[in-house]
Amino acid sequence: MKTILYARVSTGDQTIAHQEAQAAAVGFVVDEVVADDGVSGLSTCLRERPQGRRLFDLLRRGDVLVVRWVDRLGRNYADVCDTLREMMRRGVVVRTVIHRLTFDGATADPMQQAVRDALIGFMAATAQAQAEAMREAQKAGIAQARARSDVYRGRKPSFSRAQYEAVRSALVEGRGISAIAVATGLSRQTVYRIRDNAAEAEAALARWA
Structure with missing residues (x-):
């Protein structure tokens, strides 16, 4: 199992180094950094980004994907929701640096699933x-x-x-x-x-x- 940080930088946004430093500051020990530089999160889905495609190839069941916030995955509501759900189906745990949120597919309790899915939808909508x-x-x-x-x-x-x-x-x-x-x-x-x-x-x- 490994921990991968995905960083995305669009024009004028935070630097990749800054996102790495933020992750380290809250205790994440990252094995590998995957980053897209100068890519819009609103118009370009994660799978369409050069390093986004690589990210899907790298991650395996039990791995942890770290992002500063869900807006690094994207700023399109449908794309962010689909990405998080796909990661959970694969057995990948997604964790955010800000607020230290964790998303995984481990729970089988329908109420917990409903709360988790509602939070995903809210954050994806907020990003867009x-x-x-x-x-x-x-x-x-x-x-x-x-x-x-x-x-x-x-x-x-x-x-x-x-x-x-x-x-x-x-x-x-x-x-x-x-x-x-x-x-x-x-x-x-x-x-x-x-x-x-x-x-x-x-x-x-x-x-x-």
Whole structure:
């Protein structure tokens, strides 16, 4: 039996090294890292990614698949649900770094199965909703930037694209403002501004790109 960390990085998202460090920090001893870099989790299913296909070939019954959060598997509701259920059918245990959740097919109790499946559905839906909200915020930000670019660029944002997306992801995951500020290196006030007006934060990034 082995433990495999799957990491996925899309443009401006967390680095693979960061995801490895997070897993190690909470006690995971990883035998192998499989990673896709620059791949969208919304438009590209896990099986269609170069290393995602390899992941399915590597995993065997009794192995543990570690992911930072289910959004690393994907941001498409149906794909994430199908992936988690396929892993459980294969006898693979899926564990998340954030909140230390465990998904396996060991239980035969129908009530426990129902709770587990409901949680899978909720998290998969949250991952897709987050991705769509970020995409809409980006569109709105670009539109605002274009409308104002000929007039005034405003103050340069105190956060990078990677920090912005890290904050948005952490907020959806339910992490506290102080914890997010520490993890991203931003002030609490900046995290609040991003939370309260994501479109304007996106617009500021677009204006200063």
